[in-house]
Amino acid sequence: MSAEPPILEVPILEVRGVCKSFGALQVARDVSLALPAGARHALIGPNGAGKTTLVHLITGLLPPSSGAIRIGGRDVTRLAAERRVALGLARTFQISSLFPGLTVAENIGLAVAARTGVEIRPWGSLRRRAQVIDEAASMLEQLGLLALAGRAIASLAYGQRRLVEIALALALKPKILLLDEPAAGVASNDRGMLLDLLLSLPADLAILIIEHDMSLVFRLARRMTVLVDGGILTEGSVADVRADPRVRDVYLGSRHHA
Amino acid sequence: MMGTEPPARDLVARAFTRHHLSWVDALPWLAIAAVWLVAGDYVPLGTQVIIMIIFALSLDLAVGYGGIDTLGHAALFGSGAYAAGLYALNVSSEPVTGLLAAGIAGAAVALVTGPLVLRTRGITQVMLTLAVSTVLLEIANAWKPVTGGADGLTGFRIAPVLGAFRFDLAGNTAYWYGAAVLAVTFFLCKGLVNSPFGLTIRGIRENPVRMRLLGVPVRHRLLMLYTISGFFAGWAGGLSAQVTKLVGLDTLEFVLSGNALVMLILGGTGSLYGAIVGATVFVVLSDRAAAINPFHWLFALGIVLILAVRYAPAGLVGLLRFRKVPR
Numbered sequence A: 001m002s003a004e005p006p007i008l009e010v011p012i013l014e015v016r017g018v019c020k021s022f023g024a025l026q027v028a029r030d031v032s033l034a035l036p037a038g039a040r041h042a043l044i045g046p047n048g049a050g051k052t053t054l055v056h057l058i059t060g061l062l063p064p065s066s067g068a069i070r071i072g073g074r075d076v077t078r079l080a081a082e083r084r085v086a087l088g089l090a091r092t093f094q095i096s097s098l099f100p101g102l103t104v105a106e107n108i109g110l111a112v113a114a115r116t117g118v119e120i121r122p123w124g125s126l127r128r129r130a131q132v133i134d135e136a137a138s139m140l141e142q143l144g145l146l147a148l149a150g151r152a153i154a155s156l157a158y159g160q161r162r163l164v165e166i167a168l169a170l171a172l173k174p175k176i177l178l179l180d181e182p183a184a185g186v187a188s189n190d191r192g193m194l195l196d197l198l199l200s201l202p203a204d205l206a207i208l209i210i211e212h213d214m215s216l217v218f219r220l221a222r223r224m225t226v227l228v229d230g231g232i233l234t235e236g237s238v239a240d241v242r243a244d245p246r247v248r249d250v251y252l253g254s255r256h257h258a
Numbered sequence B: 001m002m003g004t005e006p007p008a009r010d011l012v013a014r015a016f017t018r019h020h021l022s023w024v025d026a027l028p029w030l031a032i033a034a035v036w037l038v039a040g041d042y043v044p045l046g047t048q049v050i051i052m053i054i055f056a057l058s059l060d061l062a063v064g065y066g067g068i069d070t071l072g073h074a075a076l077f078g079s080g081a082y083a084a085g086l087y088a089l090n091v092s093s094e095p096v097t098g099l100l101a102a103g104i105a106g107a108a109v110a111l112v113t114g115p116l117v118l119r120t121r122g123i124t125q126v127m128l129t130l131a132v133s134t135v136l137l138e139i140a141n142a143w144k145p146v147t148g149g150a151d152g153l154t155g156f157r158i159a160p161v162l163g164a165f166r167f168d169l170a171g172n173t174a175y176w177y178g179a180a181v182l183a184v185t186f187f188l189c190k191g192l193v194n195s196p197f198g199l200t201i202r203g204i205r206e207n208p209v210r211m212r213l214l215g216v217p218v219r220h221r222l223l224m225l226y227t228i229s230g231f232f233a234g235w236a237g238g239l240s241a242q243v244t245k246l247v248g249l250d251t252l253e254f255v256l257s258g259n260a261l262v263m264l265i266l267g268g269t270g271s272l273y274g275a276i277v278g279a280t281v282f283v284v285l286s287d288r289a290a291a292i293n294p295f296h297w298l299f300a301l302g303i304v305l306i307l308a309v310r311y312a313p314a315g316l317v318g319l320l321r322f323r324k325v326p327r
Helices: A051-059 A081-086 A104-116 A130-143 A158-170 A188-199 A214-220 A238-243 A245-257 B006-014 B023-038 B040-065 B074-090 B095-117 B122-142 B172-194 B196-206 B208-212 B218-244 B254-267 B273-292 B297-311 B315-320
Strands: A013-022 A025-035 A040-044 A066-071 A089-091 A176-180 A206-210 A223-228 A231-237
Touching: A013 A051, A025 A051, A025 A206, A025 A231, A040 A051, A040 A214, A051 A089, A051 A176, A051 A206, A081 A089, A081 B208, A089 A158, A104 A130, A104 A158, A104 B196, A130 A158, A130 B006, A158 A176, A158 A188, A188 A214, A206 A214, A214 A238, A223 A238, A223 A245, A231 A238, A231 A245, A238 A245, B023 B040, B023 B172, B023 B273, B040 B172, B040 B196, B040 B218, B040 B254, B040 B273, B074 B095, B074 B122, B074 B218, B074 B254, B095 B122, B095 B218, B122 B254, B172 B196, B172 B218, B196 B208, B196 B218, B208 B218, B254 B273, B254 B297, B254 B315, B273 B297, B273 B315, B297 B315
Parallel strands: A040 A206, A040 A223, A089 A176, A176 A206
Antiparallel strands: A013 A025, A013 A066, A223 A231
């Protein structure tokens, strides 16, 4: 077989006609998105466009006012956030949301223990769970954080916390990864390492990334959605969106005039 | 995953903090033995201290580890006390099964009321725990045929422990029986806080939202913790019933919940040792102060509390830095 037959797959993540309002304020207007396995999809838009709200809606931290969310074809609109995780959904937070009093290894160990179901055991210790230790060790090695394994999160530099933030999501071995401004607060000379990490993620992982660092977005993403005032302005390949004059006007343009 | 060097694994394994067994763990048992050897008159007081330590350990699991705000923990203690009394009256006078019945009663009350209590946090949660214990107190007061109402449960007999050790008038058997129950409680609690579940609970206290997004059903885990805490509170109550041969409404009263919380804060939360130190200081101080001045003894307790809050905000144990959490 020379060419692969076209696969009519169910998208791994589908957002269909989602609306969300807080009183009179509409923060999501009829938003639709579909990510196939292996997607590298960027969500951009000016501050207050509703990007983080959309991530909250997808993960289940907020219920939508209307519309539907599907993971692997299954309607999860009314499913609790923790149950969606079990279906392969993981996210990172714009402002690091870790366990500050626990050590770096414990933070990652918690994620591995949660995924493998050992977190509920009221006996034994994660110290003696070879799988947890192995996975945490190789994850920390990959991120260059091994020497910090025993340090409390609260004592880490901000850029290091951003890496742990991503490590926590990756330790869940997700099928869909939602990255909410992973480069926010990371010094520019550390961004190369972050980009290398993001580029090295598994090819079949579907990634939705919110990011203001356009050079990072252009290196990683293949498709883009532009969100303005809670609604989709346009969606398409990175090249198409970059060429779209409306996008320049509303988003890229506004930065130059700001 | 396979290529990780052993030193890396060791480094990571050691990065998981835990309660170590150390010389500190020998102190309570040395103290228990010392009191019995040199101050036999204080054995009944020592038994009260032991009961309160067990109750404070149970409270530490809920408050110190789980971050559950409760002023109604007596509901679980009292349920256990009544269960032990009723078990001795109606089922068997055998103490060990009676104690298990008390633990199960405490756990059952926690399991049933937990979904209500754990829906909320903060002041609302405090009020709900208070409401639960008040409702149970009123039931115990009103349901005279079963609970004896305001007179309490009396007239039950407790058979010798393990069929060999008769409860004596001086309270020696009660003392060592209590010490054994304390030892079991302490090491079970220690195992629990070192376990994967213990780490999950610490994670929930630090950041419940992130725990949910790691796929952990947070409220269910808190209910599990509350039920385990209820078990230990219940058997502290059961122990109290068995050694005093009396169950009164005071086992369900707000004062007991409040005192236990004061003991825990005095000793320090979230370390297990704080419960031991706090309960010991509180009970002994109350007893001594009341003996010296029966009218104004609460004054002395108040002074100690003010000093503790001012100079030891992390509790007496916080002063001694027994807690081994790297910062």
